[in-house]
Each structure stands twice: as C-alpha cells, then as structure tokens.
Amino acid sequence: MCNSGKDRQEQFLADDEKLEKIAAVLKNTGISVFEYYLKEDRFVLYDERLKTVEEVSQYLSYLEADPKIYPEDRWKAISFFQGGVRGPAEIRVMDENGSLLRKRLDATQISGYGAASRRLIGSIKDVTAEKKREEVLEEQARRxxxxxxxxxxxxxxxxxxxxxxxxxxxxxxxxxxxxxxxxxxxxxxxxxxxxxxxxxxxxxxxxxxxxxxxxxxxxxxxxxxxxxxxxxxxxxxxxxxxxxxxxxxxxxxxxxxxxxxxxxxxxxxxxxxxxxxxxxxxxxxxxxxxxxxxxxxxxxxxxxxxxxxxxKEGNISHPEIDARYLQNDIVATAFEIFEKMNSFDAAIELLLEVIGVRYQLDRITIIRTDIKAKTTGRQYQWTSARAPEVLQKPGSFTKEDFLTLFHSYDEYGTTVLQYDNLEMYSEDAANLLMQGEAKTVLYAAMYCEGQYTGAISYVVCENKRYWSKDDRSRFGELTKIISAHLAKNQAMNACQRGLLSFPNYDPLTGLISFDRFREEVERMIVGGYATSHVVVYSDFENFKYFNQRCGYTMGDLLLKEYSSHVIDSLECEADVYFTRIVADQFLMFMPCRDEEEAAERVRVFNAEFIRRQSLRFPEVRLRLRSGIYYVKPGCTSASAAIDAANYARKELAGRADCAVRLYDEELGRKQAEENEILNSFDTALRQRQFQIYLQPRFSLADLSVVGAEAVVRWIKADGTILHPESFIPLYENNGRIVELDYYVFEQVVAFQAKNGRLGRAQLPISVNASILHARDDSTVKKYLQILNKYGVDPSLLEIELTETATVSYYDNVKKLFERLRKVHMMTSLDDFGAGYSVLNTVIDIPVNTVKIDRAFIMNCESSDRGIYFLQQVIAMVKGLGYHVVCEGVETQEQAGILRDAGCEEAQGYWFARPMPIEQYEKMVYPEG
Incomplete structure (x- = not known):
C-alpha cells in the first residue's frame, strides 16, 4: 500500500512537471489553447496550465456580433468553427487600445462516441510581429x-x-x-x-x-x-x-x-x-x-x-505600319518583326522605319567597321523625308579617333554626340561622325561573338536632342537584337556574300552549311542510298527567353556546345550530316537500324545535354525537342524529308524537356488532312459548307432558354462533319479565321433578322471571335455594316473572346471591347478558369458576361473545399458587376451545385447539345 501511494505521488509529480513544460512552451510561443463543442456551440479557452479562463455559449452568434473582429473577417472566423475553412485561418482583431492584431487559428476535429461529442481542439497564436516582419521584407523588395x-x-x-x-x-x-x-x-x-x-x-x-x-x-x-x-x-x-x-x-x-x-x-x-x-x-x-x-x-x-x-503623326504619315508597332513596347516589337517576316531585308527596313517614326528621328544607319583596315561603311539605312543619305562611299578614320569614340560608350553601349561639342575628335573624324546635317547622334555599339563590328547611328537633324538613360538603355537593347539577327543573316548568306574563308561551313558552329547539307541529303535520297536513314529536326523551345535572360553571347556559346555534344555522340559514323539551319534550329541526317532505335539515341544525347546545362544554368529551364522522319522509299526529295521532320518537331510544343516525336502514319494523315483543310477553305466558304449550330443557354431557376452560343460545323460535300477543333486552329494560324468569323457573324445576324420579321421573342446569341479581330481597328465598323444590312439591334449579339487571349493581348482586347460597348454590342469573356484566371488583369475589361469554363467546374465539384471555392469565385465575379454563365454542365448534380452557388445561367450537354438552326427553332419557337 505504501509503495502504491508513493507511486501515485511520483506520478502526480511527473504530471505536474509535464504541465510546467507545456505551460512554458505555450507562454514562450504566445499560443493559447481552446476547445469548441460543435453540437453545443460552446467555446472554452484555457490558460498555459490548461485551466479554463473563458467559456462562451452560443459562440457563433457571439462571433457575429463581436466588435473587436474586423467585419470582413467575421465570416472567416464563423466558417472556421463550422468546419468550412480547412487549415489555419488568419483573423484581424482590435485590442483595447485600438491597435491591429493578427490572430492565427488552427484546429483538429475530434470525434468521440456519438455526434454530440464532436469538438475542435485548437490553438490561437498572435502573429502580429511575424506579419510585420513579412511586411518589412516586402517593403524592402519595393525599394x-x-x-x-x-x-x-x-x-x-x-x-x-x-x-x-x-x-x-x-x-x-x-x-x-x-x-x-x-x-x-x-x-x-x-x-x-x-x-x-x-x-x-x-x-x-x-x-x-x-x-x-x-x-x-x-x-x-x-x-x-x-x-x-x-x-x-x-x-x-x-x-x-x-x-x-x-x-x-x-x-x-x-x-x-x-x-x-x-x-x-x-x-x-x-x-x-x-x-x-x-x-x-x-x-x-x-x-x-x-x-x-x-x-x-x-x-x-x-x-x-x-x-x-x-x-498622330506616326499613324497619319505611315499608314503602312501596323498601329501596334507604334504603341507596343519597342523591344518586344523588334522581336516580333524579326520572327514574323520571312525576309531579313524586309524586317530590318520595317524595324528601322518603326524606330525612326516612334522616336522622331531623321536617319538611322547600320554601320560596318573594320578596325584593322580603319574603314567604315553602311550596311542598311533609313531616312525621313527631310534628311539626306550618308556614307554612300566608305570612310576612313585614325586609331586615335576610333579609341576616343570606343572609350566614350557608356554601360548601355551608347554614346551621344552633339554637333557643337566635338573638340575631342579631329576635323576629319568630326565630319565623318556628324554627316548629313546631323545635330545630335546617338551611337550604339554592335558586337558579334565579343568582337566590335560597328555601330548603329540614331540621328536628329532639325534640333539638338537630349537622350535620357531610359532611352539609351532601350536603344542599347535594340542594337543588340539587330546585331544578333544581322550576324545570323550573314551566316545564312555567307556563301553568296563571299564573306567567309570556308563558305561551306557555318561560322558560328563550324557545321556544314544548310545548303551543302540539303545537297548531300538530296543526293542520298534521290540516288537511292538512303535505305535506312532518318532526318532529325531539333531546336530549343523558346530559346529567345534564354537569350534575354543570359545574353546573346551566352546563347551563341550554348549553340556551339550543343553542336560539339552531338558531334561527339556521333563520332566515326559514316553518312552522317549535321547542320545549323538558322538561330537555334539544327538538322541531322544519320543511318539507323530502325526508327525506334534512332528515337532512343536522340533522346539519350538530348537528355544528357540538358542535364549538363541545367547544372550551369539552374535558373533557366532548357527544352530540347526533336522531330524524326524515317526516310521511306516513297520519299521524293530532301525538302520533303525535312518538312516531315519539322512537322513532327512542331507537334512537341510545351512537352518534356527533351521530347522526341516520330513522324508516323498518324502524323502523315494529320498533315495531309491539314493541307486539305487549308486548301479547301475558299471552296467550302463559297459552297456554304460551314453551317451554324446553336447551343441554347438556360436559366437555372426555371430551365427556360434565355439565349444561345453560335458554333460552326464544316459539313463536307460527302456528308463528313468536321468539328471546330480540327480546322479553327489552322485558320487561326494562317489568318483566314477572320473571314470565317465574319461569315458566322452574318449568318447569326440573318437568323436574328428572321426572328424579328416573324415577331418571335428575341434572345441574345453569342458569337466567338479570334484575337486577330482585336488587332484590327476596322473590326467594329465591319460588324456594324453587317448589322445595318439586316436591320438588327446590336444588343442582340454578344462577342466572345477567350480568357487566355484576353490576358495575352490585354490592351488590344480592352480597346476592342470598349468600341463594342460604345455601339451597344454585348461582350463576353469565355473559358474563364481554364487558363490564367488573373482577376487583377481582367478586372477592368469592359465585358458584360464572364463564362466559367467546364474544366474549372469539374475541378471544383470534387470536394467541399472546391465547391466552397466555386461559390466564392461566382460571388466575386458577380460582385464585380459581371453577368455569370457556367459552361459544360453535364449532370443534374452539377446544375444543382451551380444553382446553389449563385449561378443564374448555364449551358452544356445536360441541357442540350449544339444543334442546327432548324432544330433550335423547333425547340425555342415551337409555335412556328
């Protein structure tokens, strides 16, 4: 008995010691412990020794009326104790002195025997100091x-x-x-x-x-x-x-x-x-x-x-220049012009004109300089109407004058010369530097693989001009872009220009030139020697980003290293040809036992190269993609084999870091179908093979039809029906989508006009539009011409653009929607939640309707948290003043969830599939 009493005493002492430790931890960390009994709606707060210090009945009502809690956070506190918020919740409260405190609530639900014993056991921690530290760090990042x-x-x-x-x-x-x-x-x-x-x-x-x-x-x-x-x-x-x-x-x-x-x-x-x-x-x-x-x-x-x-001057005097080029970021414009134009000469002429117009220059000259020969001459030149041409003949300079100019370049690689401040140069040099009535010249240095090759002069002739640091930085970047593309163009045309000692080779990588590659492969294929060979077309996806992040010099070095890596992997193999076509695009022709073996070899040496470079550039994710074409007996030329490999490469956009795609029968059929689709557009449009289908939009309150969305189907002469995904992307790429969009719009307007003549109830119909319309200032005018032709009220038509297109081309879309709103046409943001869902980006788009995408709905309906999030998103979008429509409703359960979440209208297969106009009429206007 004595021992038993002693044991209990030791146990009590041990328990007390544990409580002391717990109390010390709670006190030092500023944590308070609580219990909340869900059935009883009773809250109990404990001190550090786990003794009750406060008990509140009807606690949810207490929270709703508690003046210390910020009004915007009361719903969060109530939802937390109801189990609607999973994980920690942060609540803002006011102390007795009116100071803001931040409290973090965290809890675990405990279930005993029976529902009455369910309770939350959790903690409350004051995180005010922690939040202040975070705010300080955030403020430092802004400073x-x-x-x-x-x-x-x-x-x-x-x-x-x-x-x-x-x-x-x-x-x-x-x-x-x-x-x-x-x-x-x-x-x-x-x-x-x-x-x-x-x-x-x-x-x-x-x-x-x-x-x-x-x-x-x-x-x-x-x-x-x-x-x-x-x-x-x-x-x-x-x-x-x-x-x-x-x-x-x-x-x-x-x-x-x-x-x-x-x-x-x-x-x-x-x-x-x-x-x-x-x-x-x-x-x-x-x-x-x-x-x-x-x-x-x-x-x-x-x-x-x-x-x-x-x-205004730019738009009036230069109607041939796309208006976007006179407004968008000039560096992005330079990249776009070089990417979109097939001819380098045409691209450089357009870019120089854009720069000249935007910055009110009189002359821009790309100057080639030979330091050893001490000569200089022009490669390209743009002049305004009032400025003379210069450097028609090469000029010469002294070493001293060159060094004076070279040492005057600032951190942006630029220097500004004024016509009345040239004392540091000799008279001949001053005349050379300030030709053609120049008052101010901004020189920006050009380099190729670290060697000075010349400069670009940006000239003002009418008055002196001061160039800000931002301007000099911008012109420095433009010059780097022009210099890089100029070097690549010279490499591609080296044989014709006679600039290389070994014109059969690429000056950057040392590989054989593309022309020689094509000749050798043509000989192998046409001569019947390519009995078991493949053509591999490889590139680095989005290599432009690597150049921007790491610099063009490092980009050139990476291309050299890739060339060496591939050559090392294929050493001592006969009948192998390897070339760099242009920029970061490479072609290889090599023998193999079969196409699967070739794909594995390419995958292995691509993966090894990516692995090595990821150690050097951990901040940049490099992606190598390779398309492979196995040369078959029916192949007629090197060009056909290269095109096939290139087609397979393009199918890999956005795939794995070192993806490989074989050109197989499936791709062959797909390419043939795409070519047929592209070549059949005019015939299909002329024969009205594009048919309008309407998908009704329903009220979730009474399931009545309140509108429709127009979609297009291609019903070919043989009765085959093609859905939009098989032809819309192709026409988007080649620009013919604009004609198809206007065709669809006119068919819908004609249908609305028919409904008006018959005295039918007029329901709005939405029509999809390509992002290309947002880049055309005449779009709204053409819509109005069609509406006026049929005498239809503009408010009966709604123009839809996808969320992804809106975010990607925000400024253009905003201007288009503003113009549509001025003429009383309705606008809609389609596929919301499928892509970016960046509310702060689209928050001020003048749009009437936001259509929530089916994928977003399907992702949210799988859990209580997802449904709660869906409810909040719908409430938020409605709170911003947008009309909300939910797309892709496929089940009655989804319709119920959306109705409970506050959505008023929806469309989807559960209600009705897209149908021909005649079927839609029978459904919506049964009286005839």
Missing part, C-alpha cells in the same frame, strides 16, 4: 537599395495604378529630376561620394513632397515624382522650391555644389486615360529643354499633346 525610395519597377506600377483609378476630378503632376553633370561628380570625387549625394537628394525629396506622393529612383541620378491631387499653381511652387532646396544642400567636399534640372508635366482635372510612359515622355521632353537652356532650372511641358502628336 531602391541605396536611396530607399521606390525602385523603378514598383514606382512605375504604383503610378500606373493611380492614373488608371484616380478620380477624374483630381489633377496631378509629374516631375523628372536629374542631377546636373553627375558623371563629373563620380569622376572627381569617386563613387562613394556620388552615392552620398544621391542619398542626400533622396532625403530632400522626401522632405519637400507629401507622404502620399510617389517618389522613385528611375535609375542612376534620375528621379521621378508623381504629385497627387495638386493644383497647377502649387505644382509650380513645388518645382521652384525643389530647385532652390537642391542648391542649398551642403556636403563635406565644400567645393561641390549640387544643382538639378527638372522637367514637369501637369495633368489637369477632367483629363484621364494617360499612362506613366505618356506623362514621363512629356516631362522628359521638358527636362531636355531645361538642360538645353543651361541646366539648374525647371521647365514645364507646354502641352500634353507632346506625346499625342508623335502618335
């Missing part, structure tokens, strides 16, 4: 590391957000601030003192401007300030105040006196629609005027049309 002002990326984002959402009655101003002769400061006093000067100016900017203003370091010694809700007179005073305050700054180096130049742009009330780039362009023009007039002063932009005039 310039030196000055602690907003960095360029985030500052520009803030300004664009403000401009797009500001009250139209609010006015604002933008200042661009530049320290005068800052390069001399770094040269004379050193970069450490230069950094000190930048920090002091940043502190001054924070003192001069209000806390609500946006202050950012745009780069180097250039700063941008957006002043919100400010009158013009106050803006003038602020500019004057800043210039004077900068003059009064003092530094330890007493002989340095800082001054600044200031460009100011004012956006008055009732003027909206401007972006950061537009205001910056205006303020930057004013900054140039301040510098040209002697610096140490401010200048106001005299009119907002400084930016608009450039756009």
């Amino acid at each position: 310039d590391s030196l000055t602690r002002l907003y960095n360029q990326f985030f500052g520009k984002e803030l300004i664009n957000y403000y401009l797009s959402s500001k009250n139209p009655y609010d006015s604002c101003g933008m200042m661009v601030v530049d320290i005068d002769y800052f390069k001399n400061v770094n040269d004379k006093y050193g970069h450490l003192f230069g950094n000190t000067a930048l920090i002091e100016l940043a502190h001054l900017l924070e003192m001069v401007f209000d806390s609500g203003d946006i202050i950012m370091r745009a780069g180097g010694d250039e700063f941008v300030v957006l002043l919100k809700n400010i009158s013009h007179s106050v803006l003038v005073r602020k500019a004057m105040q800043l210039v004077k305050a900068v003059r009064k700054l003092t530094f330890s180096e007493n002989d340095y006196a800082m001054t600044c130049s200031l460009g100011v742009c004012y956006l008055p009330e009732n003027v909206s629609g401007y972006t950061y780039d537009q205001l910056f362009s205006n303020a930057d023009w004013a900054l140039y005027q301040a510098k040209a007039n002697g610096r140490n002063r401010y200048v106001f932009c005299d009119t907002l049309q400084r930016f608009e005039i450039v756009q």
Whole structure:
C-alpha cells in the first residue's frame, strides 16, 4: 500500500512537471489553447496550465456580433468553427487600445462516441510581429537599395495604378529630376561620394513632397515624382522650391555644389486615360529643354499633346505600319518583326522605319567597321523625308579617333554626340561622325561573338536632342537584337556574300552549311542510298527567353556546345550530316537500324545535354525537342524529308524537356488532312459548307432558354462533319479565321433578322471571335455594316473572346471591347478558369458576361473545399458587376451545385447539345 501511494505521488509529480513544460512552451510561443463543442456551440479557452479562463455559449452568434473582429473577417472566423475553412485561418482583431492584431487559428476535429461529442481542439497564436516582419521584407523588395525610395519597377506600377483609378476630378503632376553633370561628380570625387549625394537628394525629396506622393529612383541620378491631387499653381511652387532646396544642400567636399534640372508635366482635372510612359515622355521632353537652356532650372511641358502628336503623326504619315508597332513596347516589337517576316531585308527596313517614326528621328544607319583596315561603311539605312543619305562611299578614320569614340560608350553601349561639342575628335573624324546635317547622334555599339563590328547611328537633324538613360538603355537593347539577327543573316548568306574563308561551313558552329547539307541529303535520297536513314529536326523551345535572360553571347556559346555534344555522340559514323539551319534550329541526317532505335539515341544525347546545362544554368529551364522522319522509299526529295521532320518537331510544343516525336502514319494523315483543310477553305466558304449550330443557354431557376452560343460545323460535300477543333486552329494560324468569323457573324445576324420579321421573342446569341479581330481597328465598323444590312439591334449579339487571349493581348482586347460597348454590342469573356484566371488583369475589361469554363467546374465539384471555392469565385465575379454563365454542365448534380452557388445561367450537354438552326427553332419557337 505504501509503495502504491508513493507511486501515485511520483506520478502526480511527473504530471505536474509535464504541465510546467507545456505551460512554458505555450507562454514562450504566445499560443493559447481552446476547445469548441460543435453540437453545443460552446467555446472554452484555457490558460498555459490548461485551466479554463473563458467559456462562451452560443459562440457563433457571439462571433457575429463581436466588435473587436474586423467585419470582413467575421465570416472567416464563423466558417472556421463550422468546419468550412480547412487549415489555419488568419483573423484581424482590435485590442483595447485600438491597435491591429493578427490572430492565427488552427484546429483538429475530434470525434468521440456519438455526434454530440464532436469538438475542435485548437490553438490561437498572435502573429502580429511575424506579419510585420513579412511586411518589412516586402517593403524592402519595393525599394531602391541605396536611396530607399521606390525602385523603378514598383514606382512605375504604383503610378500606373493611380492614373488608371484616380478620380477624374483630381489633377496631378509629374516631375523628372536629374542631377546636373553627375558623371563629373563620380569622376572627381569617386563613387562613394556620388552615392552620398544621391542619398542626400533622396532625403530632400522626401522632405519637400507629401507622404502620399510617389517618389522613385528611375535609375542612376534620375528621379521621378508623381504629385497627387495638386493644383497647377502649387505644382509650380513645388518645382521652384525643389530647385532652390537642391542648391542649398551642403556636403563635406565644400567645393561641390549640387544643382538639378527638372522637367514637369501637369495633368489637369477632367483629363484621364494617360499612362506613366505618356506623362514621363512629356516631362522628359521638358527636362531636355531645361538642360538645353543651361541646366539648374525647371521647365514645364507646354502641352500634353507632346506625346499625342508623335502618335498622330506616326499613324497619319505611315499608314503602312501596323498601329501596334507604334504603341507596343519597342523591344518586344523588334522581336516580333524579326520572327514574323520571312525576309531579313524586309524586317530590318520595317524595324528601322518603326524606330525612326516612334522616336522622331531623321536617319538611322547600320554601320560596318573594320578596325584593322580603319574603314567604315553602311550596311542598311533609313531616312525621313527631310534628311539626306550618308556614307554612300566608305570612310576612313585614325586609331586615335576610333579609341576616343570606343572609350566614350557608356554601360548601355551608347554614346551621344552633339554637333557643337566635338573638340575631342579631329576635323576629319568630326565630319565623318556628324554627316548629313546631323545635330545630335546617338551611337550604339554592335558586337558579334565579343568582337566590335560597328555601330548603329540614331540621328536628329532639325534640333539638338537630349537622350535620357531610359532611352539609351532601350536603344542599347535594340542594337543588340539587330546585331544578333544581322550576324545570323550573314551566316545564312555567307556563301553568296563571299564573306567567309570556308563558305561551306557555318561560322558560328563550324557545321556544314544548310545548303551543302540539303545537297548531300538530296543526293542520298534521290540516288537511292538512303535505305535506312532518318532526318532529325531539333531546336530549343523558346530559346529567345534564354537569350534575354543570359545574353546573346551566352546563347551563341550554348549553340556551339550543343553542336560539339552531338558531334561527339556521333563520332566515326559514316553518312552522317549535321547542320545549323538558322538561330537555334539544327538538322541531322544519320543511318539507323530502325526508327525506334534512332528515337532512343536522340533522346539519350538530348537528355544528357540538358542535364549538363541545367547544372550551369539552374535558373533557366532548357527544352530540347526533336522531330524524326524515317526516310521511306516513297520519299521524293530532301525538302520533303525535312518538312516531315519539322512537322513532327512542331507537334512537341510545351512537352518534356527533351521530347522526341516520330513522324508516323498518324502524323502523315494529320498533315495531309491539314493541307486539305487549308486548301479547301475558299471552296467550302463559297459552297456554304460551314453551317451554324446553336447551343441554347438556360436559366437555372426555371430551365427556360434565355439565349444561345453560335458554333460552326464544316459539313463536307460527302456528308463528313468536321468539328471546330480540327480546322479553327489552322485558320487561326494562317489568318483566314477572320473571314470565317465574319461569315458566322452574318449568318447569326440573318437568323436574328428572321426572328424579328416573324415577331418571335428575341434572345441574345453569342458569337466567338479570334484575337486577330482585336488587332484590327476596322473590326467594329465591319460588324456594324453587317448589322445595318439586316436591320438588327446590336444588343442582340454578344462577342466572345477567350480568357487566355484576353490576358495575352490585354490592351488590344480592352480597346476592342470598349468600341463594342460604345455601339451597344454585348461582350463576353469565355473559358474563364481554364487558363490564367488573373482577376487583377481582367478586372477592368469592359465585358458584360464572364463564362466559367467546364474544366474549372469539374475541378471544383470534387470536394467541399472546391465547391466552397466555386461559390466564392461566382460571388466575386458577380460582385464585380459581371453577368455569370457556367459552361459544360453535364449532370443534374452539377446544375444543382451551380444553382446553389449563385449561378443564374448555364449551358452544356445536360441541357442540350449544339444543334442546327432548324432544330433550335423547333425547340425555342415551337409555335412556328
């Protein structure tokens, strides 16, 4: 008995010690423990020794009325205790002093014997300090590391957000601030003192401007300030105040006196629609005027049309230029022009003209320089109507003058020369550099494989011009792109141009030229020697991204290494030919026992190369894809074999890192069918083989038909029915989709006109549109011409674009939808949830209807969490003012879930499949 009592005493001591440990842990971590009894709706809170400190009955009602919880978070707290939120939930509460606290709730549900014993056992932790630390880190990512002002990326984002959402009655101003002769400061006093000067100016900017203003370091010694809700007179005073305050700054180096130049742009009330780039362009023009007039002063932009005039002049004077090229990002435009145009000469001529028009230049010359021979000449040149051509004959220069120019290039590879400041050059060099009435010339250096090959000159003849750091950076990037494509074009045409000592070889990789490859393979195939051979067409998918991320020099090096890797893998094999066609595209012709063995060999050496490069470039995911064609007796030429391998390669877009695809009978049939589809378009359109089908849209409340979506079927002469997925993508690629879309639109309008004549109830019908329409300014005009032809109300037609297309071409789609809204046509965002689902991207698209994709619905219906998420998405989209339609409803259960989730309309196979117009009429208008 004594021992038994002693044992119990030791047990009590042990339990007490455990409680002490638990209490210490809970106290140190700031965690409180609770229990919540679901059946009783009773909440119990414990202290660190697990003793009850609070007990609340009818707890859900208590939470709903608790004033300490943020109103937006009450639903979250209630849902947490009801089991609707799985995992931790973060709740914001106010303490007795009115300070914001953040509490994290976490719990596990325990079930005893019977439903009455179900309860949540969980914890409450104060994570306020933790959240503050996270906010500090996030704030640091938005700040310039030196000055602690907003960095360029985030500052520009803030300004664009403000401009797009500001009250139209609010006015604002933008200042661009530049320290005068800052390069001399770094040269004379050193970069450490230069950094000190930048920090002091940043502190001054924070003192001069209000806390609500946006202050950012745009780069180097250039700063941008957006002043919100400010009158013009106050803006003038602020500019004057800043210039004077900068003059009064003092530094330890007493002989340095800082001054600044200031460009100011004012956006008055009732003027909206401007972006950061537009205001910056205006303020930057004013900054140039301040510098040209002697610096140490401010200048106001005299009119907002400084930016608009450039756009208008470009559109009026150059109708042959796609309007997008005069508005989109110029670097992206350069990539697009080179990618889309088959001829390099045509591409370079168009690009130079686009650059010249956009930046109001008078002349652009691509200059070839031979350093050893000390000669220079032009390769390509664009001139405006008022500027003369230059460098019709090669020029020469001295070593000293060349070194002066070379050493003047800045970090962007550019230098700016003014006609009245050329004392550092000899008279001959000055005349060579500033030909053809030039007032200001921006030279940007060109390199090929690390060697200086020349420069591109961007010339202004009418007046002197100041180029900002952003401009110089942009022209530096453009020059790199042009230089890279120029080198590739020269490599492809090396034999004809006679520029290579060994014209049968690619100068970059050392492989045989493509022309020689084709000749050798043609000889093998036509001569009947290719009895067991394959053609392998390989490339790096999206290699443009690698060049942008790692640089063109590293990209060229990677291509060389791939060439060496393949050659090493095929060493000592006869009848093997390997070439680089262009850029990152390679062709190989090699013997093999069978096509499966060839596919495995290609897969192995591609995978090994990817493995090696992933160790060198872990931040970039390289993808190699190879299409393989096994040369069969019926093959007639090298071109046919290459085309087949290329077709197989294209089938691998977005696949594995080293995917391989054999050109088999299936692909052969598919290619033949695609060729037939492409070649039969005109006949099918003329013979009206494209038929309109309508899929009704139903009300989930009473299952009545409330509208329809028009889709197209191709019913061929032999009765074969082709669905859209078999021909729409092909016509999208070759541009014929535009004609088909207008055809479908007119058929639907004619049907609506018929319904009007018969006195039928008019239900809206939606029509799909290609993204190509968003790039054409005449689209709405053509829609209206068709509507007017049949006398149909525009509101009876709804134009649909997919979510993916909308996000990818956001600006174009937004403009198209705005034009459609002005003429009272309805708009719809299709397939929402199938692709991006980025609400903050499409939130201000002027769209009437959002159609939630069937895949999104199917993913959500599989769990309670998914259904809850679906409910929230529908509520959110409706809350933004959009009409919601759910697509692809296939079961009665799905229809019930969507109805309970708040969706009012739906379409899908459970209701009705797409049907010919005649069948639709019988269903919707049974009275005739």
